[in-house]
Amino acid sequence: MIAVLALPKVFFLAFHVTAGLRPLDCDGVEEDGVRWDVVRSDLCHALGEVIHNGALSRDLHAAKDSKGRDPAVSYGDVQLQRHLERFQKLVLVLPERSRCPLGRHCLRILVSVLYSGLPWDAWFQRYEEDLWGLVHGTNWTEALSGGWPVFEVLFLVADLYGGEQLPEDCRSVESKLRALEKLIGDPEIMKHAAPLLRQTCPLARSAAAAALAAAGMRANGGRLQIGMSPGVDVGLLAQTQAAARLAAGRHSGGPKAIFAQPLPSLLLRLDTAHKKFHRAWMRRGRVDIIYCGQLDIEEKLQEICKGIEGECIVHFFQHNSSQRRAPECFQHYRSAGRMVSAAASVSASASWSTLLVSPSTWTWTEDSGRDLQKLLQERHKFARDVALAGLPTINRSKIFNWPVRRVIHKYWKLAYHEYATGHETSPFLPLAQFWAVGDTTSGTRVYGTRTFSSLMTRLEKQELEYVAALPGFEAFSRGDGARVPAIEAALASENEGAEDWFVMLDLLGKDAGLRAYTYLNGASLEDSYQSAARLSPRLSQTFHIEAAHFLPAKGSPGRPQEHCLFPYTSLAGSFTQTHGVVVSWCTRKFLHQMFRDVGGWWLGMDPLRHIIVPVSASVLNLYRSGETELFPWDADIDANFIASHPVVIGSLLEEHEETLKRMGYTYILRGDRVVFRTLEDTARMDIWISGPQDVRAFDIRARLCGVRVNFFRDQLMGSVWYYRPGEKIYGNTRGKLLHCQWKGHNACLPDCVRNGLGVGKDGCEFPDRFVHLFT
Incomplete structure (x- = not known):
């Protein structure tokens, strides 16, 4: 009771803010763009560089290393400086009342002790609330288990500050306290430290408990024994904190008391031991x-x-x-x-x-x-x-x-x-x-x-x-x-x-x-x-x-x-209509190549008197896919091969049958319509061959799959009226507006339906040209 009454008023404010919030509650907490579990990891790294790697005191012009190479010390320090500068910026945006008070305290203390430039008395006065938050408003057991570098922060303050003199009631055991750190690896530490747990000096009790915990001791029913555990002993850690709180409460300078050596050094050794014990006992992994x-x-x-x-x-x-x-x-x-x-x-x-x-x-x-x-x-x-x-x-x-x-x-x-x-x-x-x-x-x-x-x-x-x-x-x-x-x-x-x-x-x-x-x-x-x-x-x-x-x-x-998945164009077209996806790549490639080969054959026979006139949906390529591509949901090419001279289709095809076979194609004659197909019958296209016609009337030129094609104005207008190119549909003229029926498929068509709401802001368009064959 006396200890509580002796606490400064600022403690009650800090305790009010932090009470009820456990350190592990910081996991997953994000506020104002700050992810506290990520900040925790960043703090641990920075403090490891500052404390354990000696970044504050190392010489940037260090000597050669053991292999005769210049060590990259200066580069490492530059990176650490940038790391710490990010902390400075982060402190400026921290809320007054954080859902992760432990993280706020650690971050503010680290940045202020390195960069505030305040005299120590002024620094302790300004940041006393954060120190009280670490001593009283934080459960050290949970903080240590949660990976928060509380002890490293306290050690850094003590290292830069120079430490506090031991209180009067601790002077009689000063030499014993100084010897604790050297005895951590000695089996005799139990005999040396156990009597200190019964001292009236709270700092002595705190230091002794910290040393025993760092040495791997366990308090079992009030008795000390050598123990093996996943981390430091919870009972000894609780004793360490309880005695440190009492020492800070009794001290006129408040939390200054805990910076009297050897407590900060012992706390750092305890933190290191906890990590070591935890790694050694993490058997669930x-x-x-x-x-x-x-x-x-x-x-x-x-x-x-x-x-x-x-x-x-x-x-x-x-x-x-x-x-x-x-x-x-x-x-x-x-x-x-x-x-x-x-x-x-x-x-x-x-x-x-x-x-x-x-x-x-x-x-x-x-x-x-x-x-x-x-x-x-x-x-x-x-x-x-x-x-x-x-x-x-x-x-x-x-x-x-x-x-x-x-x-x-x-x-x-x-x-x-x-x-x-x-x-x-x-x-x-x-x-x-x-x-x-x-x-x-x-x-x-x-x-x-x-x-x-x-x-x-x-x-x-x-x-x-x-x-x-x-x-x-x-x-x-x-x-x-x-x-x-x-x-x-x-x-x-x-x-x-x-x-x-x-x-x-x-x-x-x-x-x-x-x-x-x-x-x-x-x-x-x-x-x-x-x-x-x-x-x-x-x-x-x-x-x-x-x-x-x-x-x-x-x-x-x-x-x-x-590697092609559809043996016939008809199966690929059926898959598209069933699932609302782009026509298979191989099918479009076969059609593209067939039109280039067979169309080139037709034009090459008589370039001045032969033309190609696309019909049906093939006309829509003028609006949709440029000169080299088919639009992605069409599994067919329809065109007229027109000559200005008379053409006997059967005789013409028989005459050029071997030429077509050498090119990899054959045909089926159905009246004036010729079904050209690959020798493996993987792709087919319908072509109408006719002549004589006035080829000069088809005076508008374009290219389809890289092949020259011709149109006349009324044909374009009629196709626009009949096929409605502004409506992107698949199937036929009574087909459905584009939409994907296999959600998650890699070849999904864009959605022109939007559950009946009509075309949305995306304009019913593919995001880029990767959908085409040669992109």
Whole structure:
């Protein structure tokens, strides 16, 4: 009671503001753009640099390091300075009453002690409320468990301030207190510190409890014993804080009392011990390491496990094939992923991680293991925001490769593009210093196991839904649970490679909105997995991709890898009408090429007397797709081949039949209409051949798929009246306004219906020209 009455009035204000708010309540709290759990991580990093790495006192012109290289000390200090400057700006926007008072106190004290320039007496007077908040308004046990650097903040103040003299009632035990820190690693500390717990001096009791907790002692029923626990002993930590509160309450200078040595140093040792004990006892964690490739690195991967707290399982397979792409590696990654997912579905905690080591890893060094251990630690530290993390890469020619790419998966196409300036910037303040963000990272990567498991579940669903919708797979969409193995067997191919598995993970993550983070410290010694990836039947069918560029284009995009999903144009057209999606890429490519070839053949026979006049919906290309493309939801080309001289269709076609076959086409004659088709019958187009006609009357010229075509004015006006090009429809003249009936499909048409509300602000248009064939 006496101690409470002796407290300064400012304490009651601080206690009123902070009472009832626990430090762990700061997790997930965001106010005025401040994410407090992120600020906490940033504070820990900055204080680690300032205190443990000696950033305040190091010489910027340090001597050479042990390897004869200039240490990058000055650069590191510049970065730390920028880090601290962000704190300065953040303090200016903090609310007077925060939902995370502990974070506010820590941040204000750190910035003020480094930058305020106040004399110490003035500083203590101005920031006494924040100090009282750390001593009285904060539960140290919860703050320490929550990862808040309370003790590091207090130590920094003491280090810069120079400390306070011990009160009179502590002078008799001053020498014993000074010896506490040296005895923390000594078994005799219990004999030395236990009597101090019974001293009348509160600081002595606080220092002794802190020293015993830092030494790993436990208070069991009032008795001290050597103990093993997930962190420092809660009872001793509570005694440390209770005695510190009492000392601050009795002291005329208020919280100044707790800056009397050795308490600040002991509190820092206690913080370090807690982190050490917590790491050593964090047995709920689990790491799965998955690798298949040509390297014999199983023992090296096991060495990574030695540095991991908790359970660690290595799923290793070495293939001896001389070929880089080995189907057994795809199956290994897939089966190991299923095992991890099955285990995660039972009891996965937030601390579980799954490390995939790239099959394109070309060598292994001591740094490789250390870099992966660091990657695991850093991803776990930021686990709330970073579900996927990788590293920069160095290929077998020892060329630095930047792995961050933008993935574009739309309209039956897949493309990996480079970012204009390398990567996106992390939206989280501390991550901007250490992480780059994009759609992809290296092949060697770490997932949070919960996230990885969700991707496996998504893949199973994708195979059921997407594969079963394709021609030839309809039977798999019926039946019971046995359909999954049936589809799996149908998809299996000798062309599969493990690199395809990583592309599939990229696509699953992209569809799920997952961001890939690349940790900027370290490197993975691997070739780019995209360089060995192939558009295999499984990848194509599971994600509805018919054209893929796995490597970023340098200038012209070049020829993509292709795998076609529809054997006939009629099936592709039916799929479009059923699901409201863009016509398959292959179908449009076949039609485009056929029109160029057959149209070029017709014009080439007699350029002055032969013309091509598009009819029906093909006329709408003038309004929609330019000179080289078909508009994306049309699965046919209709045109008239007109001559100024008489034409006998049967004789003409018989005469040129071999020429057409050499070009890859044949035909079916139906009166004056000719159905041209590829030799494999993958695409067809209807052409009407006639003559003689006055070709000069078709005096308006244009190009369709790069081929010269002709019109006359009345024809254009009639087509506009009949086909209503302003209304974007698919099917026929009685077709439906464009809209997608397969929500989430990569080839969805834009929505011209909007639930009956009509065209919206987006104008019923594609966002860019990526929908076309050659973009």
